[in-house]
Amino acid sequence: MDFIQEGPFLIVERERFVARFPADPSRDLEQLQDQDIYVTVAGGPTYYATVMTLHAIDAALRRWAQTGEAAGGRYFWSTDLVITPRPGITAMIEAIDGLVREGEIAQACQIIPDPMAREIEDG
Template sequence: MYEISEEGMTLQVELGEDAPDEVENADGWIVLPGGERWSVTFLTYLELGRILDRWQATGECLNGSYFACPDLVLTRRPGVREMLAAVREMVANGDHEISLRRVE
């Protein structure tokens, strides 16, 4: 588990085998200063394309015709810093309450 904190908010990301600056597909959690936890799934546009291409071959999700994920955040570029920038903006605007899932 990789953690990065900023202004009391912590982003925890499951990196797997990826380096923090190269990760394109990761599950994560945002921990806010009051202790609230929110789940998030990060993908880059390129990684989403690779997943859909793979599913086209395996037949999953109508042969890769769609992708559904309740807490998805797409980023243009890979890396934990990109992910942190996205969630920082979402938390500042309150968008995390609409787009992400609160974890009890």
């Protein structure tokens, strides 16, 4: 998968959208279990998505059982959560592509201000 580094973001450009996510490009991105992604739809708004695997959710619940968070790991919730069956940025981008292609991203994720527009204003 081709990435563009722009400030703190790695960017993946597709025909229907641009995905931006803060990540260290030296990490093995195909092992990511969870990632926050900003998705700007072509000609449309920017959405925020938290993409996670079931393994990542299970790990959080187990950790919270030890730390006492979320009633001792008795629940998990996240706004704008998209669950993918396998780890890695490729699987995550495929999930986002499906949401955009099927017209479901507006139901799954909330619109936010474009993070790059803010950076330009501050710049």
